[in-house]
Amino acid sequence: MSEAQETQGNGTYDVIVLGAGPVGQNVADRARAARLSVAVVERELVGGECSYWACVPSKALLRPVIAVxxxxxxxxxxxxxxxxxxxxxxxxxxxxxxxxWDDSGQARWVKSIGADLFRGHGRIDGPRRVTVTRDDGSQRILSARHAVAIATGSRPVLPDIPGIDEARPWTNRHGTDSSTVPVRLAIIxxxxxxxxxxxxxQGLGSQxxxxxxxxxxxxxxxxxGELIERSLTEAGADVRIGVQVTALRRPExxxxxTLTLDDGSELEADEVMLATxxxxxxxxxxxxxxGLTPGSWLDVDTTCLVKGVDGNWLYALGDVNHRALLTHQGKxxxxxxxxxIGARAAGRPMDxxxxxDHATTADQHAVPQVFFxxxxxxxxxxxxxxxxxAGHRIKTVDLDFNTAQGANLYADDYQGHARLVxxxxxxxxxxxxFVGPGISELLHSATIAVVGEVPLKRLRHAIACFPTVSEIWLFLLAAYQRD
Structure with missing residues (x-):
């Protein structure tokens, strides 16, 4: 990004956001919608981990594998x-x-909503104050009238395995930005x-x-996990459960x-990836x-205010509050x-x-997640x-997806399973x-049912089109009624 593309404001803003990934962008957008002035601070790429090393590149890479x-x-x-x-x-x-990996488009978007972008390392320096240190060592002091929002995300955990430094392992970043297929890849x-x-x-040809x-x-x-283990094994991957890596060795x-396992055996790979x-x-x-501990997860209330900080000004959003390390949940x-933030700044009552409107209730009750x-x-x-x-009196309803004709038309000998709690x-x-080919698009209907607490007596009137994979809902509800 050119120097001219970085906006320099007057140093005092209503809201300062640390982190310009999807989470930081969303809080900045909502604050601007409330007519608050906003500064966004980013030390890497505008767009964050999700845009460049996680959700977007991994799904872009996975789609051809799944399509085949x-x-x-x-x-x-x-x-x-x-x-x-x-x-x-x-x-x-x-x-x-x-x-x-060019973030100029997302940087322009930040400017388009009327926020000022500051590139550099943002560091809180007391209440409502942030120091931004740029690559050349120069600093800029920013002050917030109402809020500082932490949206700095997370990074991979590197376990304490002897030899890890010399092994130079991949993390999720290497796993999504590499353009070379290793002959043998070990994933921990x-x-x-x-x-x-x-x-x-495995789909790209690595053993x-x-x-x-x-x-x-x-x-x-x-x-x-059982169905995915079986599928990976059938695809040619070597899946080993109940094992631990005790040492790594890569002399050159x-x-x-060379990975040493806890049973004393060894495994050789061209690259090793840590997903721990x-x-x-x-x-x-x-x-x-x-007054908070550096490197800690941040405990927040229902509005994402950080607990233990006086003054109702510090917020923590996304991965840093450890509620759900998922982009959509952070957004x-x-x-x-x-x-x-907008309501508090205007002195309006909190809901x-x-x-x-100001409660992140879904964090406790209805977090959706999909693995592709x-x-x-x-x-x-x-x-x-x-x-x-949690003390609920429950019943589970389980069915294989091939109960629904739509699933069998979607894929010959469709293999998948569904459960209602x-x-x-x-x-x-x-x-x-849900586990099965193409079921990610079914999840939002389930999320609506859980969030809306839709009575099953009413839910049975939500008719699935014939012949679609979503017919599984009809069979699941019928199975519950029979029992």
Whole structure:
């Protein structure tokens, strides 16, 4: 970005936002809608992790892999799949969606809403004050009349494994910005990043080994990880559950990586990727100047105000509050908090009761998530175990997707599973999980049912079109009534 593209304001704003990813952009947009002046501070690329190293590039890369898998599930289309994916074109597609890591378009958008963009490292320096240090060492002092919003996101956790420095492991960033397919790739971690990256790189032709201490996707219903494990194995990946890496060794930059496992065996790979969790990017943003611990997750109230800070001015949105490390959930928090900032600035009453305009109630009750594996895994609300642990009296309803004719027309021998978690006392849905090809587009209907607490007696009148995959709703509700 050229120097001329950075706006220099007068130093005092109604709202200062640390972080210009999707979360920061949304809170800035809502604050501007409330006619508040806004400064946005970004130390990397405007658009953040999601735009350049996470959601956007990973889905751009995964789509060709899944498209081929979908074609192979349909007689007639299967015969048209005659060669390997063109990896150069797959990577070119990714590059197009991340705009070749050029953030000038998103920087222009920040300016278009009337916010001022400051490039550099933003650090809180006492109440309502932020110091921005630029690459050349120069500094700019900003002051906020009403709010500072922290939207700095998270970074990968690097476990304490002997030899990790010499191994030079990939993180999610390498996993999505690499344009070279390793012959052998070992992935450590069986959560969402791990299973998506295993799907991606196995599909691009790498012999992939996925290592996980626990079952895959441990925060979802158990069948989700089981179906994905089976599918990855059938695709040629080596999936090992219940194993731990105790050491890494890579004596030369160009030599393979040797992984030592806790059973004493060794595994060799050309690259190793760590998908072992995230930690908040709050270690050097000045939390200590307002009585908070650097590097900590930030505890917030329902309006995303940080607890333990006097004056109702510090907000934490997205990954940093650890409620749900998902872009869409962070954007929801940002929209809600932006409206709350506007209301507080204008002296209007707060609507922060459950499901109010200034309450992030969905964080506790209806977080939707999708993993773009093959098959896809999607869920919203509580699992059966979570619901039971919370004291609900529940019933689960389970069906294979091939019960619905629409699923069988979508893919020959459709393999997938669905579960409803029903609150028996109120006869509403507490949670829904789908696993199967193409089911990500079903999730919003489930989210509406959970958020709206739609009675099952009413939900049965929501008729699914024939013949679509969404017919599974009819069979799930019928199965509940029969039981």
């Amino acid at each position: 898998a979908d074609a192979n599930r349909v007689e007639g289309a299967r015969q048209a799949v005659t060669r390997q994916l063109d990896t150069d074109r797959v990577f070119a597609r990714r590059n197009r969606y991340v705009t070749d 971690g069986g959560g969402g990043v791990g299973v998506e990256m295993a799907t991606l790189w 992939t080994t996925l290592l996980s201490r626990r079952r895959l996707l441990p925060r979802m219903e158990p069948f989700a 930059r160009t030599s393979p990586v 969790g995230r930690t908040p990017a709050t270690d050097d943003i000045g939390l200590d100047t307002v 929801y928090q940002a929209r809600t908090a932006g409206d709350a 922060d009761a459950a499901w109010g 594996t093959d098959p896809e895994a999607a869920a919203v609300g509580l699992t059966a175990e979570q619901a039971s642990d 029903v609150d028996l006392d109120r006869e509403i849905l507490l949670g829904v999980t």
